[in-house]
Amino acid sequence: MNDTITKENLNDDQIDQDLLKNVNWGNKFKLWLAFLSVSLIICLYFYYQQLQHGLGVTGLHDYVSWGIYISNFVFFVATSLIGMLISSVLGLMNVHWVKPLARIAELVAVAFAIVAGLIIITDMGRPDRLLNVFMHGRVQSPIVWDIAVIVTYVAISVLLLYIPLLPDIALCRDKLKNVPKWQQKMYKILALGWSGKTRQFKIMNNYTRILLILIIPIALSIHTVTSWLFAMTLRSGWDSPIFGPYFVSGAFVAGCAAVIITMFFFQRNFKLQKYITTDHFDRMGKLLVLVALVYVYFNINEIIVPGYKANTADAKHVDEMLYGHESLMFWLVQLGGLVIPFLLILFKPMRKPLPLTLISIVVLAGAWFKRVLIVVPTQLSPYYPIQNVPEKWNHYSPTVPEIAITLASFILVLIIMTVLAKLFPVISIWEVKEEMNHNKELA
Amino acid sequence: MKNYKHYRLIILFCLCFLAVANVNAQSDWQLTAKENESLSPFLFDDDMILEGKISYENSCTSCHGMPGQADYTPMAPSPGDPASDQFQLQSDGALFHKIKTGRGTMPKFEDVFADDETWNLVAFIRSFNENYKQPVPDLGGIEIPEYSMKLAFDENIDKLVVKVFAKELPQSDVSVSAFVKGSFGKYLIGKAQTDELGIAYVDVDPTLPGDAEGKLDIMVKVTKGYGLAKMNANMIMAKPTVRKSAIEGRHIWSNDKNAPIWLKVSFFITIFGVWLVLFFIVIGLRGINKANKEEE
Numbered sequence: 001m002n003d004t005i006t007k008e009n010l011n012d013d014q015i016d017q018d019l020l021k022n023v024n025w026g027n028k029f030k031l032w033l034a035f036l037s038v039s040l041i042i043c044l045y046f047y048y049q050q051l052q053h054g055l056g057v058t059g060l061h062d063y064v065s066w067g068i069y070i071s072n073f074v075f076f077v078a079t080s081l082i083g084m085l086i087s088s089v090l091g092l093m094n095v096h097w098v099k100p101l102a103r104i105a106e107l108v109a110v111a112f113a114i115v116a117g118l119i120i121i122t123d124m125g126r127p128d129r130l131l132n133v134f135m136h137g138r139v140q141s142p143i144v145w146d147i148a149v150i151v152t153y154v155a156i157s158v159l160l161l162y163i164p165l166l167p168d169i170a171l172c173r174d175k176l177k178n179v180p181k182w183q184q185k186m187y188k189i190l191a192l193g194w195s196g197k198t199r200q201f202k203i204m205n206n207y208t209r210i211l212l213i214l215i216i217p218i219a220l221s222i223h224t225v226t227s228w229l230f231a232m233t234l235r236s237g238w239d240s241p242i243f244g245p246y247f248v249s250g251a252f253v254a255g256c257a258a259v260i261i262t263m264f265f266f267q268r269n270f271k272l273q274k275y276i277t278t279d280h281f282d283r284m285g286k287l288l289v290l291v292a293l294v295y296v297y298f299n300i301n302e303i304i305v306p307g308y309k310a311n312t313a314d315a316k317h318v319d320e321m322l323y324g325h326e327s328l329m330f331w332l333v334q335l336g337g338l339v340i341p342f343l344l345i346l347f348k349p350m351r352k353p354l355p356l357t358l359i360s361i362v363v364l365a366g367a368w369f370k371r372v373l374i375v376v377p378t379q380l381s382p383y384y385p386i387q388n389v390p391e392k393w394n395h396y397s398p399t400v401p402e403i404a405i406t407l408a409s410f411i412l413v414l415i416i417m418t419v420l421a422k423l424f425p426v427i428s429i430w431e432v433k434e435e436m437n438h439n440k441e442l443a
Numbered sequence: 444m445k446n447y448k449h450y451r452l453i454i455l456f457c458l459c460f461l462a463v464a465n466v467n468a469q470s471d472w473q474l475t476a477k478e479n480e481s482l483s484p485f486l487f488d489d490d491m492i493l494e495g496k497i498s499y500e501n502s503c504t505s506c507h508g509m510p511g512q513a514d515y516t517p518m519a520p521s522p523g524d525p526a527s528d529q530f531q532l533q534s535d536g537a538l539f540h541k542i543k544t545g546r547g548t549m550p551k552f553e554d555v556f557a558d559d560e561t562w563n564l565v566a567f568i569r570s571f572n573e574n575y576k577q578p579v580p581d582l583g584g585i586e587i588p589e590y591s592m593k594l595a596f597d598e599n600i601d602k603l604v605v606k607v608f609a610k611e612l613p614q615s616d617v618s619v620s621a622f623v624k625g626s627f628g629k630y631l632i633g634k635a636q637t638d639e640l641g642i643a644y645v646d647v648d649p650t651l652p653g654d655a656e657g658k659l660d661i662m663v664k665v666t667k668g669y670g671l672a673k674m675n676a677n678m679i680m681a682k683p684t685v686r687k688s689a690i691e692g693r694h695i696w697s698n699d700k701n702a703p704i705w706l707k708v709s710f711f712i713t714i715f716g717v718w719l720v721l722f723f724i725v726i727g728l729r730g731i732n733k734a735n736k737e738e739e
Contacts, residue, residue: 138699139710152717163724166731203727
């Protein structure tokens with residue numbers, strides 16, 4: 001018996017009605033979208049400034065050439081990884097309770113992965129030369145690998161969102177008669193003539209299965225390759241053979257937190273309490289504890305191994321982290337953003353929807369600053385000392401345009417997720433029906 | 444208020460003292476006649492000027508600037524430009540001893556440079572004076588010999604054989620030094636003295652990398668007193684070496700065309716493999732519509 005499913009007996013019509021309710025263009029939604037669009041336009045003005053004057057408008061310089069743009073990029077790639085863990089790993093292991101969350105996880109994955117690609121472009125001084133990366137890139141360069149796997153991951157994630165959505169698109173096509181014409185037309189095209197035939201289900205299940213298996217190595221490689229952008233460079237703090245798994249485990253922490261936050265907003269705004277239950281939050285909380293523990297383990301390794309040997313450059317780097325200039329951010333992120341949250345989630349009352357969401361917001365913010373800690377301080381302690389340069393090159397602090405452009409990436413993610421959540425049901429209707437029937441049979 | 448006046452007086456007095464001391468310091472750099480008249484035991488040549496330039500850039504530029512540019516540091520007393528008359532009208536001996544002993548803010552370089560290195564500096568400073576002709580001591584009727592030499596390489600004992608002549612007579616006790624000429628300077632092979640037959644043997648490391656035939660570009664310098672001669676040669680005396688470009692072959696650090704095969708294969712097979720599957724799935728989605736018609 002699956003206790004994450006509501007005890008109420010819901011018939012199919014009731015389910016259709018509940019889960020299709022969010023597919024509309026209400027005033028609240030329009031207001032929200034307008035707010036997001038205006039914020040985005042304000043932020044894009046700063047990007048226009050950057051295009052005009054070059055990267056000089058940012059706080060980047062010769063020593064810190066990767067600032068919050070690249071930290072943000074790493075964060076976005078990390079967050080997008082959760083799609084793989086929830087829909088693929090748990091899905092293939094037949095973990096039933098996770099099924100209503102699979103689509104939410106995929107939404108998070110698609111939105112974050114698409115925007116991750118765009119963030120890279122904001123870090124380029126001459127984005128008009130983007131094509132050169134493809135035309136003249138060296139296959140030996142981890143940057144080329146990164147671009148290749150991220151594009152592939154976006155493609156698989158989109159397919160993995162789309163293919164299991166087919167029965168629900170067909171449902172939208174059949175049931176939603178009061179939506180604009182273009183939307184009806186879109187459903188008609190996207191449904192690919194779905195009519196619920198056994199053979200159609202067979203095709204869908206086959207393809208989904210192939211994609212679910214395929215996405216595991218690709219998802220692991222996007223974040224491993226992203227970590228290699230750093231680890232393949234001979235620099236204190238980056239020169240680490242465990243960077244791949246370290247990044248992947250960190251990614252699951254950020255991703256879990258992002259999914260919990262998204263779940264909460266969908267549950268409250270779309271009145272989905274019967275489908276995303278308190279029990280779901282409880283289990284996601286436990287999953288967050290698990291991935292956080294793995295991440296804590298890697299963090300300890302990452303600090304204690306170079307710290308114990310203390311060769312000159314690494315010792316300086318570890319020292320900066322533990323006691324030096326970066327120590328405040330370091331301890332806030334490690335204790336406030338990781339250890340204390342997971343200790344709190346160990347208690348059942350903290351796994352209730354609201355407290356868990358609040359904790360997840362803290363964890364997500366911690367995860368973002370953690371990426372800054374990985375990217376920036378290493379560049380400020382190069383093997384060859386920084387000397388005979390302007391004083392300000394000894395530090396890095398992001399400028400207003402830089403922060404605004406980074407905010408724009410978050411706004412863009414929210415826009416993508418909101419629009420997709422308004423076009424399609426956020427919970428797989430046909431799977432919920434299947435699950436309910438299954439439960440009834442067992443009962 | 445009275446006290447205040449006193450202070451002013453004291454300050455004024457100090458300033459006057461400093462000014463007088465300053466003038467004193469400038470006028471009072473006395474050398475003995477012997478020091479003033481001492482002459483370089485070497486004939487200034489391009490090598491000495493070059494080495495002098497390197498020492499000058501390391502130790503002198505910070506105050507004196509580059510000679511001829513008048514870009515010396517503004518200090519009191521002024522360090523001055525070594526290309527100016529203030530320097531060039533002094534004797535070689537005066538320049539030599541002033542560098543050695545220093546005075547006031549000019550440090551003493553006695554412990555920094557050996558005598559020959561100090562003469563290198565004098566040679567460098569003199570190279571900015573077109574009218575300069577190096578004074579040579581009265582040699583008591585002895586002519587400065589004009590040396591010539593013959594070079595050979597004895598591969599049985601790995602020695603460079605140098606025979607030194609003056610007026611076709613072999614010369615003994617001549618210092619011989621041999622160098623390999625590289626792209627960025629000379630590399631000393633060894634030094635030797637000629638014997639009574641006028642022959643010097645310089646040991647050559649047989650593992651030195653030569654060109655494809657084992658040839659090396661060498662320079663041999665012979666000196667004795669003011670006598671000096673140099674000779675360049677290109678001779679077979681080292682290990683034949685075929686030079687390779689640092690990025691030749693397939694390496695991670697090479698260009699795209701020379702990427703390691705394993706990397707190219709695994710990268711492209713993975714990426715195209717995955718995209719092939721995706722392509723197959725997208726094409727296969729047409730089967731959903733077809734399934735409608737089949738069952739109708």
